[in-house]
Amino acid sequence: MHQVIYDHHKLGTELDYIQNLLKEISESRVRYGIQDLQDIVGEPVRMPFRRAAYSEVDETEVVGLQDDKINILKLLCPEKTPRRAVITIVGAGGIGKTTLACMVYKSAKADFDYHIMLSISQQFSLIDLLRKMISKNNNSVPNDRGEDYYVGELKRCLNSRRYLIILDDVWTGDLWNELKEVLPDNKNGSRVLMTTRHNDVAKSADSKIPPYELNLLNEKESLDLLLKKAFPYQEPHEECPKDLLELAPELSMKCKGLPLALIVLGGIISTKELSYLAWERVLQTMTWHSDGTGCMRIVAMSYEDMPYYLKACFQYLAFFPEDYVISAKSLIRMWVAEGFIPLEGRRTIEIMVEDCLEELSRRSMVQVLSRSANGLIKHFKVHDILHDLAMHEAEHENFVTVFSQASDDTLPNNIIRRASLQAQDKNDQFLEYAT
Template sequence: MGGIGKTTLARNIFDDSLITYHFHTRVWVTISQKYHVREILLSILKSTNAITDKLNQEMDEEVIAEYVYKRLKGMRYLIVLDDMWSTEAWDDLKRVFPDDDNGSRIILTTRLFDLAVYTNSFGHQMGFLNEDQSWKLLRKKVFGEEYCPLYLKKIGKLIAKNCQGLPLAIVVVAGLLSKAKRNKYHWENIARNVSLAVRENDEHFSKIISLSYIHLPHHLKACFLYFGAFPEDYEIPVFKLVNLWIAEGFLKPKESKSLEEVAEEYLNDLVKRNLVLVTKKRSNGKFKFCSIHDLLRDVCIQKARGEDFLHVMDVIQKDIRKKRRLCFSKCLEWYHFKNADKYTTNSSPARSIFCYLYTDKVIGFKLLRILDVLETIFQTFPIEILILFHLRYISFTNGFISSLPPSLSKLQNLQTLIIGSSMSFRTRDPMLIVPFQIWEMPKLRHLVFLNITLPPVLVESPVLENLQTLSRVRNFKFTNKVTEMIPNLKKLKVFYTGQSCKQRSEYDLDNLVHFHHLETLNLKFNPSSDWWKEPFPIKFGLPLTLKKLTLSGCGLSWKDTSVMGSLPNLEVLKLRSLSVMGSEWDPIEGEFSQLKILLMEWLDLKYWRAYNNHFPSLEKLRISHCSGLEGIPSEIGDIPTLQVIEVDCSDLAVDSAKLILEEQQSLGNDVLQVRIGSHLEQDFW
């Protein structure tokens, strides 16, 4: 059954450091009831770092399956197929897993005993927790390492008992208790509600889980129900979720905090209540992806429908015109949605539409604020939606649009515009042409594209005080006017290609220093093959507010890194391919005082001399594809904050990492982990 701990057990195995070390590659795939073989195969390739633009566009499932087989051939792999619902799914996938008798393993989780038997493998059937185990889990989730007060112990055991051994119910109730006042009155009230839920009917697990919703603060209820809008087993990009909440108007403004920061606080609260799972974190520790358990999603959908908050539809319903938020499932027939106009009126109260495929019938929803389309099959921006004046959020992902119309500026309430996949940063993608009217939309907060050429800023262009994100911009000039016009920019991804790399002085990159609120900068050069024969003067400015810096193709010298080292707030530094050139790096004492994450990959570094006081706050170090590196300084291991060293390059570097680990273990340091090989955590980095 659901919520009994199958995925948790599999995840603990998958993430174990010994498992990570033992297998060449590890792949986690969630199957779900409505699975698509092509998407699963592409997910496997992505996890093994074998995905390419050509394969991503390949429609022939057999071609992709053959490539997966060849990719895994000879590897010692661990594959987790989580939440499988049918023998057909196993039959569809088992053919791509080669059996080389080399210790490869497949872990399958399912609620169906017959499916486990069908795979003809060793099975482990999960059971319910006994009363003692239930209490231990509840106590750990509520109190952590603290003791439970004696006056709450008896009540706590009763609550744990009434959860009837289901880990998910225990964890959810623990989230509720952790936020409640620690006195007998509040705990007894929760105990009565749990007991009542158990006595009422056989759906007591759903009733128990619903208690957490009932006890949520009012400002979190809408945010929680909103998770019902996303497909089952979907990994939700936190960036997307946050901006949807903002567009919906769910957030209460707080003094000195942006709406994005408030949204992150709300999400963190839901995570602490054990209602939302964090599936991936960014290198700076912030949440990158999240998800929700199937049973909790069912509760969201049920409650949302009951409160007329949100409706998930498999078929078009006649009362569609009365709904405020509409989610059309992937199985909804295309012709049904095309005929939706006979169910809509200009007076429809719908504020939000989530769908897999676009139809121009959305123009019947005149009050629409949010339009989220997962699959786009057109290349021209649908100009008919420009009459939807109230739109705040538009997302067209997994497709290509070649240009935006000048009349886009009619959408004066637009806050977030996402065109193309938000998950990649590739300089070879088709370019999106944007009109200068984009600078006439004062409420814009986030512009995220695959590959965009922005128009020059006009002298008369207004100040866009709300704009915080500008992502995947090509060959853009940062004139003084630009820095004045978008003064509150927090996140910037920009890249330069071809001849623009040689003409870099024309792009005024030294003006980047004037972005006084910039926290994340990704600067990439993708030049011709011989450009780095010329010296690269350090002609881009770095504002003191930077927390995360990613460089690629810059051709700096190692001495130039002192500019980065002097940044007082820098926590994450990623030096990717040819970002820095030269064989020796001698950091200066006192630099990189706040740096927590350091990544170096595809560099020609040979000698690295460093001491523990050079990176006093370092927590994670990764060195990848630096084939000439002769070793990691042994003093790096003495940094008290260091938790992980990951190495995937020369044998000398690998040997030095192992030696550091041995030395630290001999000194009683059992915190430091060393990971070796090509199977390291790609998503984190």
């Protein structure tokens, strides 16, 4: 009799587990936009990934940059100007300079013998930049030599070759002043493409080629981008209810045509109910000021909209330097060790932490760079403006204290809960987007 009762209890427990598992699968299917297999009629059945595999720039998701891409490619054409030329893309933070540069790089690199795209931090090291360029063709670059050695090696690497070097997010003219003496002019159409927020940097790079200024999106482009992010992996105009389509232009106009603001706002409303009241509440909380803080206010609103544990995960990103390519696997282990994520049901902590990173991606708070074969995030980075927000919130909450060579050695007055040591001369401070 006792055995029968025990068996019934065991069976009931296993049924509860299966029911909870099915519920989680169903919720995940909705969250990641996966169709029911029976809904796919007349097509071969393929098991869906967690999300579609990511390419560095999915141009089908890009709005308003196709004409700019064509114009920049014309400037890069080697036959147009045989001398080494420097093209600069200038615009405000969040306007799409990096996205445009990635699009151009993907299309143009096959026309050059040597090509590399690097992200430049505010505190750059010329030696590290030279080492990164040399390592493009040589994996065994010594790290204990002087500047003259690396200059000579790079010149030998680029000698008689037509090269394309893209320097993303240049902050000062000092960078090009140092590099122009290093990069040879082979008179074969070599090109340097720089992106910057600062007009003085852009104008000083090449006096014969005026800076290429990116414009803000118009009303239609703004609305299209907002809806693409609000309804990822779907057709927005089919999925969005009619009353929300009428409200969406008011939301998009609040972003003043700035792509990053539209992307983050789209991430916010993608988490809301498909109801007029829910979207109207978002609209009522939005403000934009002409002092340049409008984008920061929108990303701050996205941060405030997060649950407490997701805020902790976002603040943790302040541990990493600006423009750092973050390994999702390493970060997930850190989050697990910190115990940020509350357990729910029978889901493993690893799955829940992975879902938190996916949620940050869905809210457009991180930029995914690569995914594994099963769709999980492998590497990502954080936009400068969002990194500034993470740093601000982490400092305000005394979540992490950052030490770098750019700062003084004075210890803060408050108790240090977590410390991040960010050396300026780390080799991977400069990051290669594509190979």
